[in-house]
Amino acid sequence: MRSLAKGPLLLGAVLGGAVTALLGLVFLLPALPFARRTAVREAARRLAVLEARRLRLDPAALGLDAARSDGQELRYLAARLPVGVLGSLIVALLVYGVGLAGLLAWAWGRGLPIDGMLPTAPLLAYAALAGSVLLFLNLSGLVGVHALERRLALRMLAPDPTEALRRRITELAESRAGVLAAVDSERRRIERDLHDGLQQRLVALSMLVGRARRGRPELLAQVHEQAQQALVELREVAWRVYPSGLDALGLADALAGVAERAGIPVKVVCELSARPPMVVETVSYFVVSEAVTNAAKHARAGAVTVEVREHGRMVVVRVEDDGVGGADPAGGGLSGLARRVAAMDGRFTVTSPVGGPTTIEAELPCE
Numbered sequence: 414m415r416s417l418a419k420g421p422l423l424l425g426a427v428l429g430g431a432v433t434a435l436l437g438l439v440f441l442l443p444a445l446p447f448a449r450r451t452a453v454r455e456a457a458r459r460l461a462v463l464e465a466r467r468l469r470l471d472p473a474a475l476g477l478d479a480a481r482s483d484g485q486e487l488r489y490l491a492a493r494l495p496v497g498v499l500g501s502l503i504v505a506l507l508v509y510g511v512g513l514a515g516l517l518a519w520a521w522g523r524g525l526p527i528d529g530m531l532p533t534a535p536l537l538a539y540a541a542l543a544g545s546v547l548l549f550l551n552l553s554g555l556v557g558v559h560a561l562e563r564r565l566a567l568r569m570l571a572p573d574p575t576e577a578l579r580r581r582i583t584e585l586a587e588s589r590a591g592v593l594a595a596v597d598s599e600r601r602r603i604e605r606d607l608h609d610g611l612q613q614r615l616v617a618l619s620m621l622v623g624r625a626r627r628g629r630p631e632l633l634a635q636v637h638e639q640a641q642q643a644l645v646e647l648r649e650v651a652w653r654v655y656p657s658g659l660d661a662l663g664l665a666d667a668l669a670g671v672a673e674r675a676g677i678p679v680k681v682v683c684e685l686s687a688r689p690p691m692v693v694e695t696v697s698y699f700v701v702s703e704a705v706t707n708a709a710k711h712a713r714a715g716a717v718t719v720e721v722r723e724h725g726r727m728v729v730v731r732v733e734d735d736g737v738g739g740a741d742p743a744g745g746g747l748s749g750l751a752r753r754v755a756a757m758d759g760r761f762t763v764t765s766p767v768g769g770p771t772t773i774e775a776e777l778p779c780e
Contacts, residue, residue: 434497704732712736738769
């Protein structure tokens with residue numbers, strides 16, 4: 414059934430290739446004398462992106478997310494013209510063969526002659542055998558043209574292996590620097606929390622204890638309250654360093670704890686068929702924790718929705734609030750999350766128009 418479903422898709426892809434080859438020819442004829450101009454190369458890039466999507470190839474993986482200066486897209490459009498013509502001929506033969514088979518079936522089914530030939534057993538066997546062979550050759554031609562188109566696109570549009578390796582090394586160096594910066598930023602943040610919050614509270618607690626010892630027993634209630642607040646703040650700092658509940662409880666329960674401590678209504682939907690790797694759980698937790706904290710403290714949100722779902726080999730974390738929007742992706746907290754996600758070769762996006770809503774999404778690979 415799956416192979417039968419792929420047949421029409423394959424036919425549509427090859428037919429689409431014939432159409433885009435014609436568009437490429439119409440574009441190339443007047444554009445070649447001006448091949449060095451930026452506008453011409455940008456138009457060629459857009460046509461190449463259209464071809465990549467038709468062939469179910471990732472334009473970004475082929476380096477088509479930005480215009481290149483080597484004219485590679487123009488050379489590709491010129492090279493694929495013969496393949497497009499070949500595909501159009503194969504599609505035309507297929508249409509002609511199907512039409513002829515339909516005509517023979519219609520006429521011989523009513524006992525009418527075709528070119529003076531009436532249907533006989535030998536003639537029907539010959540027509541069925543010849544038609545089957547021609548159909549097989551035609552379908553093989555469709556498969557071959559489609560494979561040739563994909564190979565041509567990968568050969569001519571994909572970046573040079575050396576250049577791809579150099580780009581990968583640069584990305585790894587940038588992600589390493591980003592991780593170091595994120596760790597340093599988090600360390601400074603914990604130091605500020607300890608100094609400005611917990612340390613000041615412990616100093617006040619020490620002073621209250623001293624006054625209570627000097628004959629002010631009524632201060633013991635305040636001492637107890639300050640001690641409880643100090644424990645709460647110490648627990649918050651500890652969870653920012655590492656959410657220990659992840660080890661025993663798992664991501665869903667850890668996120669439920671974030672929702673309980675948020676101070677605003679938070680709906681958590683965590684649908685995972687199995688526990689992802691620990692590093693994925695940890696980054697997912699920090700993304701949700703930071704996003705919920707920002708929504709409660711800065712966005713003046715009334716409600717937050719957290720969704721954690723599987724998408725192929727990815728875990729997708731999505732946090733949306735109904736606040737005032739205007740979140741700055743370059744801010745300390747969000748940029749730190751972006752660096753954490755980038756270190757895992759994931760994707761991190763922030764959509765926060767003024768007036769809201771704010772949507773933060775992280776795609777984390779589980780490989």
